[in-house]
Amino acid sequence: xxxxxxCNGRAVEVDVPPMSRLLDVLREELRLTGSKEGCxxxxxxxxxxxxxxxxxxxxxxxxCQVDGxxxxxIEGLGASxxxxxxxxxLQHGGAQCGICTPGLxxxxxxxxxxxxxxxxxxxxxxxxxxLCRCTGYQKVVDAVCASLAPEGS
Amino acid sequence: MSAPVTALFRPRTLNDAxxxxxxxxxxxxxxxxxxxxxxxxxxxxxxxxxxxxxGCSGLRWQQSITGGQFHGAGLTCTDVLxxxxxxxxxxxxxxxxxxxxxxNRATLGGNICNxxxxxxxxxxxxxxxxxxxxxxxxxxxxxPAASFWQGYKKIDLRPDELFLGILIPPLFxxxxxxxxxxxxxxxxxxxxxxGRYNPGVDAxxxxxxxxxxxxxxxxxxxxxxxxxxxxxxxxxxxxxxAPIDDIRSTAVYRRQVAGNIVRRWLTxx
Numbered sequence: 308x309x310x311x312x313x314c315n316g317r318a319v320e321v322d323v324p325p326m327s328r329l330l331d332v333l334r335e336e337l338r339l340t341g342s343k344e345g346c347x348x349x350x351x352x353x354x355x356x357x358x359x360x361x362x363x364x365x366x367x368x369x370x371c372q373v374d375g376x377x378x379x380x381i382e383g384l385g386a387s388x389x390x391x392x393x394x395x396x397l398q399h400g401g402a403q404c405g406i407c408t409p410g411l412x413x414x415x416x417x418x419x420x421x422x423x424x425x426x427x428x429x430x431x432x433x434x435x436x437x438l439c440r441c442t443g444y445q446k447v448v449d450a451v452c453a454s455l456a457p458e459g460s
Numbered sequence: 461m462s463a464p465v466t467a468l469f470r471p472r473t474l475n476d477a478x479x480x481x482x483x484x485x486x487x488x489x490x491x492x493x494x495x496x497x498x499x500x501x502x503x504x505x506x507x508x509x510x511x512x513x514x515g516c517s518g519l520r521w522q523q524s525i526t527g528g529q530f531h532g533a534g535l536t537c538t539d540v541l542x543x544x545x546x547x548x549x550x551x552x553x554x555x556x557x558x559x560x561x562x563x564n565r566a567t568l569g570g571n572i573c574n575x576x577x578x579x580x581x582x583x584x585x586x587x588x589x590x591x592x593x594x595x596x597x598x599x600x601x602x603x604p605a606a607s608f609w610q611g612y613k614k615i616d617l618r619p620d621e622l623f624l625g626i627l628i629p630p631l632f633x634x635x636x637x638x639x640x641x642x643x644x645x646x647x648x649x650x651x652x653x654x655g656r657y658n659p660g661v662d663a664x665x666x667x668x669x670x671x672x673x674x675x676x677x678x679x680x681x682x683x684x685x686x687x688x689x690x691x692x693x694x695x696x697x698x699x700x701x702a703p704i705d706d707i708r709s710t711a712v713y714r715r716q717v718a719g720n721i722v723r724r725w726l727t728x729x
Binding site: 349350361418432435 | 498512561562644
């Protein structure tokens with residue numbers, strides 16, 4: 308099946324089986340390997356990308372459902388200007404091994420767009436679908452709460 | 461990685477969807493994919509034909525109609541949370557389904573038709589005396605939520621029918637939702653409860669994950685409305701539910717917790 312969508316601002320077209328996981332299409336076809344596979348069943352959030360602005364688990368999205376959609380991956384988040392949440396993650400030490408970091412940044416960016424000044428509790432709720440086994444989350448929440456969403460992000 | 465799907469149907473309108481369903485009664489119906497994709501990946505489901513309702517208009521709306529509030533089957537949990545128009549019990553349940561990324565895709569119709577005994581929204585439909593609307597090219601019918609789940613993962617939906625939505629009638633009384641899982645978000649329920657109590661009039665004590673289907677505790681409800689002591693209501697709840705030991709919890713724990721939830725709620729009123 309030919310599927311056309313926008314990925315990080317660029318028009319792309321792939322010819323893949325319709326039920327292919329979006330995660331596999333991003334990584335294997337488009338060579339965008341920033342989105343990670345942790346669990347493959349929607350539990351860990353390492354594969355989080357944004358489809359038409361909404362954070363989703365790309366391991367649970369069949370590629371046929373993104374035909375005509377606009378997707379942003381971690382590669383597109385800070386493509387022109389480093390996203391404030393990425394800067395804040397660096398400043399606050401919000402990343403250790405790094406496997407969960409792309410997904411965390413995508414969830415955080417989606418949160419900040421709707422709620423530019425989240426409380427710690429709101430940040431924790433928004434990031435509850437992103438598991439991290441290194442940081443203990445404190446510095447991640449510090450970083451997200453210290454981020455300011457860029458206008459029009 | 462991909463399933464050997466040989467036929468994919470992506471109707472744009474409800475009429476097309478019903479026609480396709482009539483022609484493809486064996487196809488796997490999918491909306492947000494948050495259950496179906498997991499089943500495919502784990503190998504427990506090997507569909508050859510898929511009927512994808514994600515892009516189908518006419519399923520994702522919410523409105524007050526005669527007889528109550530209608531929720532289309534294609535509404536996501538996020539839609540429910542953002543609308544501000546849904547019953548507080550439903551909002552509470554929608555907020556506990558998975559995490560944000562799941563809530564953005566998981567639909568009400570999917571949760572109902574997947575029919576997991578632990579489905580977070582299912583006790584809510586019982587507590588609110590909801591009616592489910594289903595349709596085929598032959599016509600439409602309404603089914604009380606209480607008779608929709610007929611057994612473990614067995615629902616009252618014929619092979620040519622699609623699930624359209626939910627009607628919630630206007631109801632009164634105190635309400636309470638409580639999910640007990642391993643952690644606050646992203647876990648599957650050990651026990652999930654939705655209750656409604658209109659003193660002297662009626663009550664509904666509905667549980668999930670304590671039997672093969674979501675269930676009401678009818679004896680406990682009758683006792684509650686008749687003015688029984690909280691201890692007696694709690695005792696009846698523990699007798700009526702039918703929990704098992706499984707990977708998520710034990711029957712003993714579930715009985716204890718189910719009673720505790722009801723006790724805490726009733727004594728807080």
